Amino acid sequence: MTDYGERQTTNSIYNILSPELTTGFDLTVNQPLLQGFGLATNQRFMHIAKKNIQLTDLAFRAQVIATLTQVENIYWDLVSAYQDVQVKTSSLAFANETLDDDQKQFELKNIPAMQVMKDQAAVATSEGDLTVSKATLKLNELLIKNALTKTIDDPALAEMPVIPLDRMGPPDPNATQPINQLIAEAEKNRPDVSEDKISMQIAQNNLRTIKNELLPRLSLYGQYIGAGFGGQPNPNCQLGPEDCSTTLPDDFAGAFKNTFNYSSPEYQVGFQLSVTLRNRVAKADQFRAVLDYRQKEITFEQQKKNILLDVRNSQYALEQAQARVDAAQKARDLAQKTFDISKQEQKLGAMSAYDTLTSEQALAVAESALVVAQTAFEKAKVDIDRATGSTLERMDVSIDDAKSGVVTHMP
Numbered sequence: 001m002t003d004y005g006e007r008q009t010t011n012s013i014y015n016i017l018s019p020e021l022t023t024g025f026d027l028t029v030n031q032p033l034l035q036g037f038g039l040a041t042n043q044r045f046m047h048i049a050k051k052n053i054q055l056t057d058l059a060f061r062a063q064v065i066a067t068l069t070q071v072e073n074i075y076w077d078l079v080s081a082y083q084d085v086q087v088k089t090s091s092l093a094f095a096n097e098t099l100d101d102d103q104k105q106f107e108l109k110n111i112p113a114m115q116v117m118k119d120q121a122a123v124a125t126s127e128g129d130l131t132v133s134k135a136t137l138k139l140n141e142l143l144i145k146n147a148l149t150k151t152i153d154d155p156a157l158a159e160m161p162v163i164p165l166d167r168m169g170p171p172d173p174n175a176t177q178p179i180n181q182l183i184a185e186a187e188k189n190r191p192d193v194s195e196d197k198i199s200m201q202i203a204q205n206n207l208r209t210i211k212n213e214l215l216p217r218l219s220l221y222g223q224y225i226g227a228g229f230g231g232q233p234n235p236n237c238q239l240g241p242e243d244c245s246t247t248l249p250d251d252f253a254g255a256f257k258n259t260f261n262y263s264s265p266e267y268q269v270g271f272q273l274s275v276t277l278r279n280r281v282a283k284a285d286q287f288r289a290v291l292d293y294r295q296k297e298i299t300f301e302q303q304k305k306n307i308l309l310d311v312r313n314s315q316y317a318l319e320q321a322q323a324r325v326d327a328a329q330k331a332r333d334l335a336q337k338t339f340d341i342s343k344q345e346q347k348l349g350a351m352s353a354y355d356t357l358t359s360e361q362a363l364a365v366a367e368s369a370l371v372v373a374q375t376a377f378e379k380a381k382v383d384i385d386r387a388t389g390s391t392l393e394r395m396d397v398s399i400d401d402a403k404s405g406v407v408t409h410m411p
Contacts, residue, residue, distance in 0.1 A: 011236055021255045023228040034215040044209045051198050058198070061399055062191040065391045071147050072382045078144050079164045080375035081137040084368055088133045091364035092126040098357045099123050105353075118354055122361065168374065172381040174388055175318055182315065182388050186307045189389030196303045200296040207289040214282050217274035225266035230255030307387075314384040321377035328366070328373040335359070335366035 009019040099119040105111045141162040149157065174182060187193050230249040237244035249255055276282075342359040345351035385391045392399060401408055 015237065021230040021251070023230075023256045023259050025226045025259045026223070027225075028221060028223045030219050030221045032217070032219050034218045035212055037212070044205060047205055048202055051202050054198055055195055058191040058195045061392070062195075064397070064399060065191070065386060065389070068391050068395055068397065069382055069386045071144075073379055074140070074143050074147050075164065076169075076375050076378040076382070078137075078140040078162060079167055079378075080371050081133065081140045082164055083167065083371045085130070085133045085137050087364055087367045087371065088126065088130040091360065092123070092130050094360045095119070095123045095126045095357060098353050098360075102353055111352075115352070115354055119357065122357055169378050169381060172318075172384065172394070174384045174390065175322075175381065179312060179315060182311050182384075183308055185390065186311050186388045187304065189393075190307065191389070193303060193307065193389075196296070196300040200293070200300050203289070203293040203296045207286070207293050210282065210286045210289045214279060214286060216276075217272070219272045221268070221270060221272060223266075223268040225268075226259040228255040228258030228260075230258065310387045311384075314380070314387040318377070318380040318384050321373070321380040324373040325370070325377045328370040332363070332366040332370045335363040339363045 006022040007019050008022070099116070099122075102111060102116050102119045106113060106116050142158075144162055145157065177185075230251065233244060233246060249258065339356070339359040339362070342351055342356040346353060346356045382391075385394050391397075398408065
């Protein structure tokens with residue numbers, strides 16, 4: 001659509017009007033019938049922009065899940081190190097107690113010196129184990145501080161101990177779900193699946209648009225052209241009184257009004273056809289778009305296969321971790337019973353203090369193994385939540401809070 005106005009002044013004696021006013025209006029409507037037909041083609045880049053926004057949101061969601069998974073694993077490593085320190089501390093305390101008792105017995109000549117030396121070796125071993133365990137705890141405290149705080153330059157924060165309150169996680173509902181339901185939940189919730197699906201939709205939209213560009217250009221068009229004239233009588237006109245007179249409007253408003261009074265209209269209706277022969281550029285774009293779409297399809301199917309394997313492996317790891325916890329718990333209970341019997345027999349004189357110390361050391365090993373098994377089980381629960389895409393829901397983390405950076409409710 002175009003609209004224009006013109007004002008022209010002259011001193012010619014042969015012009016009726018001066019100034020002369022001219023206005024025009026041109027309206028053309030064009031409707032593609034083949035190439036470019038429909039809203040989908042014309043809104044292609046708008047659809048792609050919306051899909052890219054969704055991809056950005058999904059990438060952010062995936063990053064939040066990865067961060068939560070990492071922090072959870074760090075926390076359970078901290079719990080394991082903390083409990084291991086408790087076990088090693090208890091073992092060292094019992095070794096020192098046994099050494100004190102045997103030193104008193106040695107002074108009374110009731111036991112040989114070799115027994116005291118064995119006790120001293122046991123104390124030294126326990127002290128070394130405790131030192132290593134405390135160093136591991138310090139490292140895990142540093143890792144959890146680094147994960148949860150913006151800076152650890154504060155000396156008070158660096159030296160502050162971290163005491164885990166939850167030693168065991170709550171039951172995970174994914175642990176009792178059948179594998180088919182877990183796979184379906186993963187395909188529904190995991191961000192990477194949605195990302196591949198949206199990428200495939202973008203590729204499909206590009207392919208559809210490029211196919212449309214290979215069609216001939218056939219358009220139906222309609223055009224309306226109107227013109228208006230006006231102006232004031234030329235004071236220099238010498239054509240005669242009758243010829244120098246006019247009934248045309250003398251201002252732009254009147255001339256513009258005449259543009260639409262059908263005094264001098266022009267109409268056009270027709271078709272325009274343009275056929276491009278051997279459009280190699282569009283063909284190359286089509287082949288590239290087809291290849292890209294097929295690759296996206298293959299990636300999507302491969303992603304589904306990877307999810308199936310990932311979920312199954314996570315479920316197997318969870319089952320194995322549960323079995324290890326059960327076995328470690330039984331071994332710990334048996335070691336506890338053995339230790340209790342050894343103490344009773346020591347009191348009755350049927351067993352030496354060194355035998356009781358050996359039983360206590362076996363109990364400490366069993367307790368440490370139980371701690372390791374429980375940590376592996378908690379990590380397996382974290383992993384199956386990641387594999388099924390249910391980390392945010394289980395942790396009650398709002399992705400809207402994460403995007404805005406403002407916490408509206410506590411997890």
